[in-house]
Amino acid sequence: MAIEQCEILILGGGPVGLSTAAELAWRGRKPVMIDDTNGVVDHPRAGGIGIRTMEHFRRWGISDEIRNCGFNLDLPLNQRFCTGVVGLELGVARYPSMRETTPLPTTPEMIARCRQMWLDPILAKTARALGADLRHRKRLERFEQDEEGVTCDILDLDSGERSQIRAQYMIACDGVNSGVRKTLGIEMQGEVLGNTVSVLFRSNIRELAPEPSERFIVINQEGVYGNITAMDGYDLYRFIMRGPNEFTMEGFDAEQAIRKAINAPDADVEVISVRPWRRSQLLADTYRVGRVFLAGDAVHVMVPTGGFGANTGIGDAVDLGWKLDAVLSGWGGSHLLDSYFTERHPAAARSINAALVNFKGWTPTSGLSLLYDESEAGAKARVKIGRELVDATAKEWDSSGVSLGYAYGGSPIVVDDGSTPPPDDPGFYVQTARPGHRAPHVWLDEGQSTIDLFGRGFLLLRFDGDDPAEAKALLDAATARGVPLALKDIRNEAARKAYERRLCLVRPDGHVAWRGDALPEPGSLLDTITGA
Numbered sequence: 001m002a003i004e005q006c007e008i009l010i011l012g013g014g015p016v017g018l019s020t021a022a023e024l025a026w027r028g029r030k031p032v033m034i035d036d037t038n039g040v041v042d043h044p045r046a047g048g049i050g051i052r053t054m055e056h057f058r059r060w061g062i063s064d065e066i067r068n069c070g071f072n073l074d075l076p077l078n079q080r081f082c083t084g085v086v087g088l089e090l091g092v093a094r095y096p097s098m099r100e101t102t103p104l105p106t107t108p109e110m111i112a113r114c115r116q117m118w119l120d121p122i123l124a125k126t127a128r129a130l131g132a133d134l135r136h137r138k139r140l141e142r143f144e145q146d147e148e149g150v151t152c153d154i155l156d157l158d159s160g161e162r163s164q165i166r167a168q169y170m171i172a173c174d175g176v177n178s179g180v181r182k183t184l185g186i187e188m189q190g191e192v193l194g195n196t197v198s199v200l201f202r203s204n205i206r207e208l209a210p211e212p213s214e215r216f217i218v219i220n221q222e223g224v225y226g227n228i229t230a231m232d233g234y235d236l237y238r239f240i241m242r243g244p245n246e247f248t249m250e251g252f253d254a255e256q257a258i259r260k261a262i263n264a265p266d267a268d269v270e271v272i273s274v275r276p277w278r279r280s281q282l283l284a285d286t287y288r289v290g291r292v293f294l295a296g297d298a299v300h301v302m303v304p305t306g307g308f309g310a311n312t313g314i315g316d317a318v319d320l321g322w323k324l325d326a327v328l329s330g331w332g333g334s335h336l337l338d339s340y341f342t343e344r345h346p347a348a349a350r351s352i353n354a355a356l357v358n359f360k361g362w363t364p365t366s367g368l369s370l371l372y373d374e375s376e377a378g379a380k381a382r383v384k385i386g387r388e389l390v391d392a393t394a395k396e397w398d399s400s401g402v403s404l405g406y407a408y409g410g411s412p413i414v415v416d417d418g419s420t421p422p423p424d425d426p427g428f429y430v431q432t433a434r435p436g437h438r439a440p441h442v443w444l445d446e447g448q449s450t451i452d453l454f455g456r457g458f459l460l461l462r463f464d465g466d467d468p469a470e471a472k473a474l475l476d477a478a479t480a481r482g483v484p485l486a487l488k489d490i491r492n493e494a495a496r497k498a499y500e501r502r503l504c505l506v507r508p509d510g511h512v513a514w515r516g517d518a519l520p521e522p523g524s525l526l527d528t529i530t531g532a
């Protein structure tokens with residue numbers, strides 16, 4: 001049997017696997033992705049697209065398509081705390097619709113609502129158009145690796161035929177129950193927070209609710225009963241019931257549970273699918289063994305409060321994508337791939353912690369015994385509970401700091417300049433050009449952001465001076481080593497202030513590698529930023 005050869009084999013066709021394929025293909029690689037499903041999303045999970053992810057999508061040319069995927073752009077994104085969709089109101093966090101939402105001053109993009117039934121097909125179409133080979137109904141049976149590659153046994157689930165693929169590298173994006181992770185013996189640290197169930201259903205909630213809302217968080221005297229989220233902004237919803245640790249599916253009546261949350265006898269409820277799952281916060285001890293890498297839920301799992309899971313995984317895809325491309329192109333140093341874990345592990349831990357804080361904010365601390373009391377004391381208790389919940393969950397809805405503020409300051413491929421980092425606030429992003437941080441956004445020409453300059457290679461930004469000889473030694477050294485590096489002069493006062501130094505070297509992923517007022521010795525700088 002002939003063995004098929006490829007550079008990179010990706011396992012798993014969810015948002016992270018598809019994004020990994022798109023990122024590598026955007027960089028000119030021809031990855032092969034295999035997935036054991038038919039590619040149809042019948043029970044969407046991911047769907048809240050963070051700002052940084054939208055910036056990556058912007059680079060791939062799909063941010064507009066993501067924004068206009070099919071979600072009701074006119075639905076206010078209100079988050080309503082109540083005893084039922086048709087019940088007592090406790091508090092409302094009011095947010096504008098997607099059509100009314102505008103980008104923050106620190107980014108050219110904004111959040112999007114693109115549920116997984118739209119997201120995955122867009123990512124798949126993009127990856128294929130860029131040159132990725134996506135294959136469904138294929139299962140990885142076993143693999144073994146050596147110093148030069150990974151040999152994989154593949155089963156075609158439709159025909160029953162078996163084949164082999166020999167890849168230089170394999171990336172496992174095969175989810176929380178990753179078979180690759182278990183085969184490699186990688187441990188996950190953390191805890192299981194409880195069992196729960198997700199129900200996809202259709203309903204006429206828009207006609208019943210006191211006001212349009214994206215989410216209804218239903219509270220009873222025991223605490224949070226569950227939440228109902230608008231999936232398309234019209235009639236498709238997802239109900240998540242926060243069961244106790246001992247909760248099981250035995251005897252569970254999905255329609256009855258939803259009707260209890262809606263609290264209206266005339267509600268239309270059509271259950272489409274039911275999926276049990278576990279609330280967990282878990283983080284892998286390593287993201288790599290030899291030539292096998294892992295990304296997404298295979299190495300980090302977090303509660304969905306904040307929607308950080310898929311976004312963190314797509315961040316993995318971007319970080320690993322440019323580094324694998326560099327190594328395969330011949331200019332990535334021997335230590336470059338090691339920095340994948342060094343950079344992404346702390347980023348995932350940060351997301352996990354933020355999600356857990358959000359999760360705990362959903363729990364009222366007092367007054368629940370008076371929740372349904374019609375007295376003045378009951379009314380005061382409901383106001384107090386509502387205010388407490390709105391305040392405690394504010395950073396879940398306003399999470400620009402989580403999305404944009406992660407940094408690679410301790411990375412071995414970043415040159416620290418000794419400056420003080422800004423406060424790391426999950427709910428508020430402070431833009432900075434410190435090495436390791438995302439390079440700041442500033443509008444240049446009409447419609448062009450500094451963000452739009454980054455991606456194809458390293459870019460040296462110069463904000464003051466026009467001496468053609470100044471960067472010649474660095475550019476010549478990069479050319480000699482095959483490192484893609486260009487010089488860009490920027491005459492923009494706002495950009496100069498944002499970057500704070502005359503010179504700033506930005507990586508292919510848009511993070512700052514080095515900055516200063518004078519260039520250091522070229523060889524040493526290039527050795528550091530390329531992992532040599």
